[in-house]
Amino acid sequence: MTGAIYAEGLVKTFGDVRALDGVDLDVPEGTVLGLLGPNGAGKTTAVRVLTTLLKPDSGKAVVAGIDVLRHPNEVRRQIGLSGQFAAVDEYLTGRENLQMVGQLYQMSGKAAKARAGELLEQFNLAEAADRTAKTYSGGMRRRLDLAAALVVRPPVMFMDEPTTGLDPRNRMALWDVIQDLVAGGTTLLLTTQYLEEADRLAHDICVIDHGKVIARGTSDQLKAQTGGERVEVVVHEREDLVPAAEVLRGFGKGELKVQDHTRQITVPVTGGAKLLAEVIRELDTRGIEIDDIGLRRPTLDDVFISLTGHAAELKEEESE
Amino acid sequence: MTATVATQPAAAQPRNPISQSVRDSLVVAKRNLIRMMRIPEMIIFGMIQPIMFVVLFSYVFGGSMNVGGTTDPAVYREFLMAGIFAQTVTFATAGAGAGIADDMHKGLVDRFRSLPMARGAVLTGRTLADSVQTALTLLVLAVVALIVGWRVHEGIPKALGGFALLLLLGYAFSWIGALIGLSVRTPEAATSGGLIWLFPLTFVSNAFVDSSQMTPWLRHLADWNPFSATVQACRELFGNPGVSSSGAWPMQHPVWASLVWSVLIIVVFRTLAVRKYRSATS
Numbered sequence: 022m023t024g025a026i027y028a029e030g031l032v033k034t035f036g037d038v039r040a041l042d043g044v045d046l047d048v049p050e051g052t053v054l055g056l057l058g059p060n061g062a063g064k065t066t067a068v069r070v071l072t073t074l075l076k077p078d079s080g081k082a083v084v085a086g087i088d089v090l091r092h093p094n095e096v097r098r099q100i101g102l103s104g105q106f107a108a109v110d111e112y113l114t115g116r117e118n119l120q121m122v123g124q125l126y127q128m129s130g131k132a133a134k135a136r137a138g139e140l141l142e143q144f145n146l147a148e149a150a151d152r153t154a155k156t157y158s159g160g161m162r163r164r165l166d167l168a169a170a171l172v173v174r175p176p177v178m179f180m181d182e183p184t185t186g187l188d189p190r191n192r193m194a195l196w197d198v199i200q201d202l203v204a205g206g207t208t209l210l211l212t213t214q215y216l217e218e219a220d221r222l223a224h225d226i227c228v229i230d231h232g233k234v235i236a237r238g239t240s241d242q243l244k245a246q247t248g249g250e251r252v253e254v255v256v257h258e259r260e261d262l263v264p265a266a267e268v269l270r271g272f273g274k275g276e277l278k279v280q281d282h283t284r285q286i287t288v289p290v291t292g293g294a295k296l297l298a299e300v301i302r303e304l305d306t307r308g309i310e311i312d313d314i315g316l317r318r319p320t321l322d323d324v325f326i327s328l329t330g331h332a333a334e335l336k337e338e339e340s341e
Numbered sequence: 342m343t344a345t346v347a348t349q350p351a352a353a354q355p356r357n358p359i360s361q362s363v364r365d366s367l368v369v370a371k372r373n374l375i376r377m378m379r380i381p382e383m384i385i386f387g388m389i390q391p392i393m394f395v396v397l398f399s400y401v402f403g404g405s406m407n408v409g410g411t412t413d414p415a416v417y418r419e420f421l422m423a424g425i426f427a428q429t430v431t432f433a434t435a436g437a438g439a440g441i442a443d444d445m446h447k448g449l450v451d452r453f454r455s456l457p458m459a460r461g462a463v464l465t466g467r468t469l470a471d472s473v474q475t476a477l478t479l480l481v482l483a484v485v486a487l488i489v490g491w492r493v494h495e496g497i498p499k500a501l502g503g504f505a506l507l508l509l510l511g512y513a514f515s516w517i518g519a520l521i522g523l524s525v526r527t528p529e530a531a532t533s534g535g536l537i538w539l540f541p542l543t544f545v546s547n548a549f550v551d552s553s554q555m556t557p558w559l560r561h562l563a564d565w566n567p568f569s570a571t572v573q574a575c576r577e578l579f580g581n582p583g584v585s586s587s588g589a590w591p592m593q594h595p596v597w598a599s600l601v602w603s604v605l606i607i608v609v610f611r612t613l614a615v616r617k618y619r620s621a622t623s
Contacts, residue, residue: 124365125462
């Protein structure tokens with residue numbers, strides 16, 4: 022059984038660069054796949070292939086049960102795309118933008134008008150509906166762009182870095198919108214560089230780098246792969262590092278890491294909060310003063326670093 | 342393996358391809374016309390330039406230009422107008438190019454390409470809207486021309502025929518602009534890329550000087566220049582002086598030549614532009 026979005030062995034090269042190097046994807050109906058990777062990893066290329074914008078050199082893609090390469094126009098009826106840029110006409114009003122998109126989805130003028138009104142209401146743009154999009158803030162343009170992708174309530178949605186460039190408040194507002202959408206049964210493929218975003222929105226995550234899927238699974242599975250929880254301690258005085266390390270070695274289940282300049286000690290553990298309490302008591306007994314202590318679970322950032330050898334956001338400068 | 346997702350069509354069912362194509366083109370044309378109305382300075386600048394040309398050419402060159410054996414400035418002004426009209430319509434190239442490059446740049450072309458719409462409609466809509474702007478510019482320019490002394494002498498129907506040929510030429514050139522717009526990365530590049538080659542094209546022609554006074558090889562180029570055919574046709578239809586007596590076929594049958602050239606340009610450049618659009622990447 023394959024999903025609402027299915028890809029097998031997608032390859033796309035641009036000159037010497039293999040933007041996609043054999044990508045397989047399978048997104049079950051009604052779920053969200055987070056395609057995670059740094060700039061230039063191939064995320065956008067994958068979205069462009071699946072949304073009929075780009076022909077792959079080889080491979081197979083099926084969206085909503087329709088072969089993307091054979092019947093691109095039928096696929097277009099079933100999908101909504103919200104790209105990296107807010108693709109709205111800035112000289113048209115919000116309402117005019119949505120009406121135009123509705124008509125180009127082959128809705129009647131009347132139906133497109135009614136739907137535009139609904140969406141403006143839903144996306145909190147009703148007040149700005151008759152102003153040109155030029156006057157909109159970045160967050161409003163993003164919402165309008167997303168509304169345009171939803172005009173026909175497509176069963177399958179693609180969002181390419183939907184929150185890039187948004188401030189935290191707008192980002193969270195958009196996350197709420199996306200969650201509502203998915204609750205309504207839409208299948209979504211979402212690309213992002215923000216690990217937090219994938220963690221929050223996606224059921225499954227594919228980590229992609231240099232055109233290849235290098236890991237896949239749920240957020241928890243990926244984190245488990247990276248390793249379990251650990252205790253991090255920051256001591257107050259540098260000379261306490263040695264005795265504190267001794268204490269932690271007693272509790273640890275693996276290699277101890279000591280960072281001299283930050284006065285930090287990290288050690289993998291099992292036993293959770295109960296163990297943490299014991300560590301604190303023991304340090305206290307020995308009179309070691311601490312600035313900070315905590316039980317850390319791996320973040321998707323850790324996953325990314327352990328998989329690729331570099332942090333997700335570090336690569337931004339050397340993007341496409 | 343294929344997906345087994347139960348799908349109901351999200352968008353409405355496909356209609357007849359031709360009526361869909363017409364409707365989609367009109368939707369896009371409407372969008373471009375709304376844009377034009379909201380950026381009136383673009384239309385105004387588009388008008389100032391040809392008006393400036395009329396004034397500069399009439400009063401600076403007029404009097405030193407020999408048309409049909411006379412250097413009477415009034416004769417040159419009548420002669421000049423068909424050339425200015427034709428040059429003006431070809432400037433639609435730059436507008437179409439810049440507009441489409443801008444749409445690519447802003448990701449709008451990606452959005453359009455992901456919609457179940459007719460493939461050529463984005464470009465057709467743009468070129469149709471440009472024709473409306475061209476018509477408006479021609480109207481204003483004709484009034485200015487009347488003020489400086491240009492007249493039609495062959496009756497209104499023929500004059501309207503001349504303007505129809507001009508509009509068709511402008512429409513054809515906007516398809517060249519569409520191809521340029523899809524081929525370059527930025528609106529700025531599309532504007533200059535849409536304009537630079539227009540200068541040699543419009544100057545190596547009968548538009549501003551009597552081509553019979555050019556050196557033979559240049560005159561040959563001018564006689565076969567697609568642009569010259571429309572200028573010659575307009576001079577005939579307007580009854581203006583300076584109709585070339587060259588034996589070249591386009592100069593002998595300028596109305597036909599103008600039609601053939603324009604249709605040929607549309608067919609060739611529309612095909613190339615639509616093909617380019619289908620694989621466009623912003």
